[in-house]
Amino acid sequence: MVENRPWSNFFAHTILILGVALVMLPVYIAIVASTQEPGEFLRGTLPLLPGGNGIDNYTTMWQTGISRAGAPAAGTMLLNSVIMALAITIGKLFISILSAFAIVYFRFRFRVFFFWLIFITLMLPVEVRILPTYQVVADLGMLNSFAGLSIPLIASATATFLFRQFFMTVPEEMLEAARVDGAGPLKFFKDILLPLSTTNIAALFVIMFIYGWNQYLWPLLITTDADYYTIVMGIQRMTAEENPQWHLIMAAVVMAALPPVLVILFMQRLFVKGLTETEK
Amino acid sequence: MQTKRMTFPGHWLPYALLAPQVIITLIFFIWPAGQALYQSLLREDAFGIKTTFVGLENFARLFRDGDYLNSLSVTAVFAVGTTLISMGLALLMATTVNRMIRSRSTYTTLLVWPYAIAPAIAGVLWWFIFNPSIGIVPYLLDMVGYRWNHRTSGNDAMMLVIFAAAWKQISYNFLFFLAGLQSIPQSLIEAAAIDGASPLKRFWTVVFPLLSPTTFFLLVVNVVYAMFDTFGIIHATTEGGPSQATNTLVYKVYADGFVGLNLGSSAAQSVILMAIVVVLTIIQFRFIERRVNY
Amino acid sequence: MASITLEGLKKTYSGDVQAVKGVDLEVHDGEFVVLVGPSGCGKSTLLRMVAGLETITEGTLKIGDRVVNKLEPAERDIAMVFQNYALYPHMTVYNNLAYGLKNRGFNKDEIEKRVQVAAEMLEIEEFLDRKPRKLSGGQRQRVAMGRALVREPAAFLFDEPLSNLDAKLRVQMRVEIKQLQRRLKTTSLYVTHDQLEAMTLGDRLVVLNAGQIEQVGTPMQIYARPATMFVAGFIGSPAMNMVPVEYLHARGANGLLDNLPEGTDIVGIRPDDMHLAPPAGQHLIVESTLQLFEAAGAESHLYVNLADSDQPTVIRVSGQPPVAEGETLRFYVTRDALHPFNSTTGQRTGD
Numbered sequence: 001m002v003e004n005r006p007w008s009n010f011f012a013h014t015i016l017i018l019g020v021a022l023v024m025l026p027v028y029i030a031i032v033a034s035t036q037e038p039g040e041f042l043r044g045t046l047p048l049l050p051g052g053n054g055i056d057n058y059t060t061m062w063q064t065g066i067s068r069a070g071a072p073a074a075g076t077m078l079l080n081s082v083i084m085a086l087a088i089t090i091g092k093l094f095i096s097i098l099s100a101f102a103i104v105y106f107r108f109r110f111r112v113f114f115f116w117l118i119f120i121t122l123m124l125p126v127e128v129r130i131l132p133t134y135q136v137v138a139d140l141g142m143l144n145s146f147a148g149l150s151i152p153l154i155a156s157a158t159a160t161f162l163f164r165q166f167f168m169t170v171p172e173e174m175l176e177a178a179r180v181d182g183a184g185p186l187k188f189f190k191d192i193l194l195p196l197s198t199t200n201i202a203a204l205f206v207i208m209f210i211y212g213w214n215q216y217l218w219p220l221l222i223t224t225d226a227d228y229y230t231i232v233m234g235i236q237r238m239t240a241e242e243n244p245q246w247h248l249i250m251a252a253v254v255m256a257a258l259p260p261v262l263v264i265l266f267m268q269r270l271f272v273k274g275l276t277e278t279e280k
Numbered sequence: 281m282q283t284k285r286m287t288f289p290g291h292w293l294p295y296a297l298l299a300p301q302v303i304i305t306l307i308f309f310i311w312p313a314g315q316a317l318y319q320s321l322l323r324e325d326a327f328g329i330k331t332t333f334v335g336l337e338n339f340a341r342l343f344r345d346g347d348y349l350n351s352l353s354v355t356a357v358f359a360v361g362t363t364l365i366s367m368g369l370a371l372l373m374a375t376t377v378n379r380m381i382r383s384r385s386t387y388t389t390l391l392v393w394p395y396a397i398a399p400a401i402a403g404v405l406w407w408f409i410f411n412p413s414i415g416i417v418p419y420l421l422d423m424v425g426y427r428w429n430h431r432t433s434g435n436d437a438m439m440l441v442i443f444a445a446a447w448k449q450i451s452y453n454f455l456f457f458l459a460g461l462q463s464i465p466q467s468l469i470e471a472a473a474i475d476g477a478s479p480l481k482r483f484w485t486v487v488f489p490l491l492s493p494t495t496f497f498l499l500v501v502n503v504v505y506a507m508f509d510t511f512g513i514i515h516a517t518t519e520g521g522p523s524q525a526t527n528t529l530v531y532k533v534y535a536d537g538f539v540g541l542n543l544g545s546s547a548a549q550s551v552i553l554m555a556i557v558v559v560l561t562i563i564q565f566r567f568i569e570r571r572v573n574y
Numbered sequence: 575m576a577s578i579t580l581e582g583l584k585k586t587y588s589g590d591v592q593a594v595k596g597v598d599l600e601v602h603d604g605e606f607v608v609l610v611g612p613s614g615c616g617k618s619t620l621l622r623m624v625a626g627l628e629t630i631t632e633g634t635l636k637i638g639d640r641v642v643n644k645l646e647p648a649e650r651d652i653a654m655v656f657q658n659y660a661l662y663p664h665m666t667v668y669n670n671l672a673y674g675l676k677n678r679g680f681n682k683d684e685i686e687k688r689v690q691v692a693a694e695m696l697e698i699e700e701f702l703d704r705k706p707r708k709l710s711g712g713q714r715q716r717v718a719m720g721r722a723l724v725r726e727p728a729a730f731l732f733d734e735p736l737s738n739l740d741a742k743l744r745v746q747m748r749v750e751i752k753q754l755q756r757r758l759k760t761t762s763l764y765v766t767h768d769q770l771e772a773m774t775l776g777d778r779l780v781v782l783n784a785g786q787i788e789q790v791g792t793p794m795q796i797y798a799r800p801a802t803m804f805v806a807g808f809i810g811s812p813a814m815n816m817v818p819v820e821y822l823h824a825r826g827a828n829g830l831l832d833n834l835p836e837g838t839d840i841v842g843i844r845p846d847d848m849h850l851a852p853p854a855g856q857h858l859i860v861e862s863t864l865q866l867f868e869a870a871g872a873e874s875h876l877y878v879n880l881a882d883s884d885q886p887t888v889i890r891v892s893g894q895p896p897v898a899e900g901e902t903l904r905f906y907v908t909r910d911a912l913h914p915f916n917s918t919t920g921q922r923t924g925d
Contacts, residue, residue, distance in 0.1 A: 012379055013383075015373075016373065016376050016380075019369065019372070019376075020387065020391060022369075022447075023447070023450065026405035026406060026447065029409055030408070033408065041414050046416060048416075096301065098297040098300065098301070099298045099300075099301040099302075102293075102294040102297035102298045103283075103294075104283055104284060105283070105284055106287050106288055107283055108291075108295070111294070114302060117302060117305055117306075117310070120305075123558050123561050124309050124313050124557070125508045125557065127508045127509075127530045127534075128530070128553040128557065129315075129554070130533065130534060130537065130538075131316070131319075131533075131537040131543065131546055131547065132311075132312035132313070132315035132316050132319070133308060133312040136308060136312055136315075137308075151304065151308070152304070152308040155301060155309060168284075171658060171660060172284055172286065173657075173658055173659075174662070175286060176625075176647070176654070177654070177656060177660035177661075177662075177721075178662075178673075179286070179626075179646065179647045180625065180626075180627075180647045180648060180653065180654050180674070181673050182648035182677035182678050183648075183673075184288075185290065185293060186293075187677065191662075195665075196664060198664075214397075214398035214399070216399065216511065216512035216515070217511050217512065217534070220515070232398045232401060232512075235516070236515065236516045239407070239516065246408065246414070253404060256398070256401055257396065257397050257401055260398075261396045261397070263396065264392060264393050264395060264396045268388075268389060271395075275395075275452070275455060276456065286627050286628075
């Protein structure tokens with residue numbers, strides 16, 4: 001379109017740069033803080049440029065953590081986070097693709113009932129039923145374990161819906177052709193449906209991984225043993241003490257944020273697909 | 281509910297496929313929810329020895345309790361503030377980015393990544409920036425004569441958690457607004473231009489109305505987010521204080537249940553929250569149905 | 575190879591919707607039979623019942639001597655070509671062809687051999703390593719055919735396989751399918767809504783309407799002697815004109831209509847049997863007004879309204895006659911061009 005508004009482009013870029021700066025600010029400050037010497041924080045306002053103590057801070061945090069605050073080494077916590085996030089992600093994908101397959105490709109008694117049973121989990125976020133869920137997990141002896149960290153979180157109505165929706169768009173003839181070709185249900189699932197779903201699985205993987213990584217309340221409740229702390233909840237333990245060691249905490253913050261941010265940056269297309277389609 | 285035109289015959293297979301999901305749902309969702317419902321009708325004595333059935337007394341108490349009523353209004357302020365700020369900024373960014381051709385994907389990348397940051401971490405970051413003794417923002421505010429202290433001022437604390445919550449949610453809203461904008465046919469905007477509407481007028485008379493399904497959808501999602509997903513922000517920063525100023529409903533369930541060990545009251549609060557989620561979910565699904573019928 | 579026998583086949587959907595209301599048909603071994611009819615007439619449902627993709631509510635279906643009502647599609651020894659081809663998008667062309675054979679436990683060499691033969695026959699050897707996405711519509715169509723071919727089944731089932739192609743390609747593929755079937759002599763059942771496709775492809779046609787057979791016969795039998803008014807209107811383009819006998823009487827039939835069969839109250843006249851010049855022998859003369867003149871190259875279509883009647887009628891003549899819109903036209907019809915019908919029953923009354 002012909003538009004004679006020379007200033008509008010300049011204006012637009014200004015808005016966007018300010019917006020990006022606003023979005024970047026907290027992380028920039030975290031990076032700056034994580035490179036300072038411990039004493040820097042006692043002198044009043046934080047400097048605006050990185051200091052020279054970065055390597056020291058990150059190494060300390062990675063290897064030893066802040067024992068005074070009861071937080072183990074970041075290396076351990078990161079590993080725990082990876083295990084928990086992957087267990088949640090893979091578990092969610094596994095059980096939801098199977099149930100979506102059953103709901104779309106079979107007709108059986110109580111089908112609609114099961115669909116609604118799964119749907120209800122949408123309405124019961126962990127935050128609103130924490131106490132009884134905690135009791136169940138405690139009764140099952142799953143406190144301070146990876147099973148306890150992940151299994152209660154892997155039921156997923158969202159992923160089931162997404163797969164169901166995707167399966168509904170797979171042409172009817174695909175199933176018919178496969179049946180004429182002599183494929184039974186499991187063969188059809190393995191040879192046709194699963195390969196066709198790879199993009200959706202990948203997109204969901206990105207979303208679910210971030211969801212799993214960022215769990216906070218749940219690990220906070222069920223881990224009292226520092227060996228099972230995840231990085232996101234561990235940081236809270238460090239800030240809770242009297243004189244927080246900000247240079248180390250911020251190093252931990254950067255390390256906690258990095259994996260999911262990298263996932264988004266490198267898989268942006270899948271991320272956007274996963275995000276916009278799970279909500280439809 | 282739909283299936284395929286043709287389905288597999290199956291006697292036990294579909295049940296086996298559903299079993300893992302259903303078992304987990306029953307154990308970790310349905311059973312605890314039932315427990316919450318049941319416990320909301322009971323009261324334990326101070327030593328946790330005797331439990332008595334009290335009917336709806338726990339609920340009645342809640343609505344007489346000043347702290348709970350305060351929590352309701354705190355949650356409302358927090359949800360409205362977070363939703364308005366993050367949706368407003370996201371809409372501004374999305375419409376501006378949508379005009380760009382070459383730089384669109386660069387700006388998008390730079391704006392979407394905060395989605396990956398955990399709410400708790402977002403809280404810690406802003407807590408640090410606003411730290412009264414070493415933070416940058418209080419330093420700047422001090423120069424214009426405002427003494428920021430979220431440890432003592434309820435207003436400051438509320439603003440802090442709103443900033444953190446809104447900041448994290450901008451990228452989500454941005455992506456949905458951008459997708460919404462891109463689904464508006466260019467020809468409509470061109471028709472408006474030929475009809476003599478200025479860019480600003482085009483936005484308010486053509487683009488914004490056509491964006492209303494997205495806007496409505498995001499309103500619901502943001503309210504849900506602010507109510508339930510922000511526990512980490514509050515817990516990692518203000519812990520509901522100072523003097524209950526940021527004690528949202530979700531945080532209060534946790535605090536009363538785990539810290540205060542007031543099971544009956546916490547369970548009753550859970551039940552009320554579940555009711556709220558049910559209502560919000562129904563609204564959301566109504567909306568999706570309507571969108572499908574367009 | 576085998577015959578296909580349909581005995582009283584019925585399909586009722588829940589809610590008492592009858593899609594197929596009792597069909598009897600015998601497709602002989604090696605025969606090419608086309609099911610043709612308007613959309614919703616039940617032709618696809620019928621084909622899908624033969625394939626085993628729809629259950630049979632009532633009746634008996636035999637392939638060869640085997641009753642197959644309860645058999646799975648894979649057990650019926652049939653192959654099917656789908657309207658949208660239904661190629662597996664994540665498999666190469668080779669694997670698309672091989673999948674059905676693998677599932678049936680063929681050994682590698684046999685699969686290899688069969689795929690090569692089919693690929694050669696369809697001239698798709700060079701695409702064997704490609705994914706369907708990289709193929710044009712015509713090439714995908716060939717792959718879909720190939721998938722049916724490699725199986726060497728007792729029967730081919732085609733569900734409107736050409737309707738996703740453009741007009742030119744459709745004619746070309748039509749010829750190829752016909753030649754292929756002649757060569758392989760595999761019993762084939764073919765569904766289409768396109769009467770021209772049906773006429774040119776089938777050894778025999780089955781015209782379906784509202785879930786029932788209207789007429790079965792060779793293309794020329796059906797064209798020359800449509801059994802019902804529906805068939806008369808459906809087969810042939812432009813469609814046959816229908817003129818009430820009473821109207822012709824009133825215009826002066828000169829006893830020409832006296833020997834029409836009992837019960838005839840309407841006669842059908844094909845557009846090409848209406849002549850602008852008087853033919854030899856006895857004939858009817860009808861006057862009309864030319865509403866629209868449509869030149870289609872080698873032939874022309876004249877859309878006219880009969881005099882003293884609003885009845886729209888089409889005349890097809892070769893070349894381009896010197897006529898103008900609005901002009902009064904007189905056309906001539908001989909007795910043997912009349913198809914007598916009873917408008918209440920819709921049936922042909924005789925001849």
